[in-house]
Amino acid sequence: MRLEAAISDVRLIEPRTKLVRAGEELTQSTLLIEGFMSRHIDDRKGLRQLVAVHVPGDFVDLHGYPLKTLDHDVATLTSATIGIVPHQALAAIEHDAPDLARKLWFATLLDAAIHRAWLFRLGRLDAVGRVAHFLCETNARLVVAGLSDGRRFALGITQNDLAEICGLTDVHINRVVRALREEGLCFFRSSLVEIPDLTRLAARAQFDPAYLYIDEEASDALVNRGSRQ
Numbered sequence: 001m002r003l004e005a006a007i008s009d010v011r012l013i014e015p016r017t018k019l020v021r022a023g024e025e026l027t028q029s030t031l032l033i034e035g036f037m038s039r040h041i042d043d044r045k046g047l048r049q050l051v052a053v054h055v056p057g058d059f060v061d062l063h064g065y066p067l068k069t070l071d072h073d074v075a076t077l078t079s080a081t082i083g084i085v086p087h088q089a090l091a092a093i094e095h096d097a098p099d100l101a102r103k104l105w106f107a108t109l110l111d112a113a114i115h116r117a118w119l120f121r122l123g124r125l126d127a128v129g130r131v132a133h134f135l136c137e138t139n140a141r142l143v144v145a146g147l148s149d150g151r152r153f154a155l156g157i158t159q160n161d162l163a164e165i166c167g168l169t170d171v172h173i174n175r176v177v178r179a180l181r182e183e184g185l186c187f188f189r190s191s192l193v194e195i196p197d198l199t200r201l202a203a204r205a206q207f208d209p210a211y212l213y214i215d216e217e218a219s220d221a222l223v224n225r226g227s228r229q
Contacts, residue, residue, distance in 0.1 A: 011081070012079065020074035022071055030060040032055070078157065114137070134165055
């Protein structure tokens, strides 16, 4: 495969490792093979706001190819295996493999669609809805990646990470996780997420997977699978 051939190096990275700093010049992009990574912005006090979470199969900083620098940091959340793709290789793909180049462009457009959903989540949903929406979104993305059965998946992040993703405090996230558990919507323990009824969780989250641009059959399964199993 052309994209696999473009990988110059495969690396195992420890959790909580910063790979890209805002403003530094980039000559390569990162393909996430295993684990979870984030993009985040720090405030003046050094507190993070996570602005993206990446799952296996994602090109974490593909937009760094045309931009050459980023306005945010990129780091691992868990231990991660990554593939390094030099920008020279991406330029060759752009020139020689237009069909693959369009797929990479689609990936950047999908990334933007996910950002819009994050804005909706933070701006319009209450605390429980925010966490429920993120878990529905992550479940959907992991189903596509073959890493969730639609009801259960591994998510090796901390409750503090979850708080930063959803714009909540550490105290508030504890209450939200407890509320989801008490309502029988979701169980978040250790690194495992279990969703007894995906339909109810999606309703609480106002979650519609259309913005993820997966096929219609998969979208229907993601909304309804939880109530059928």
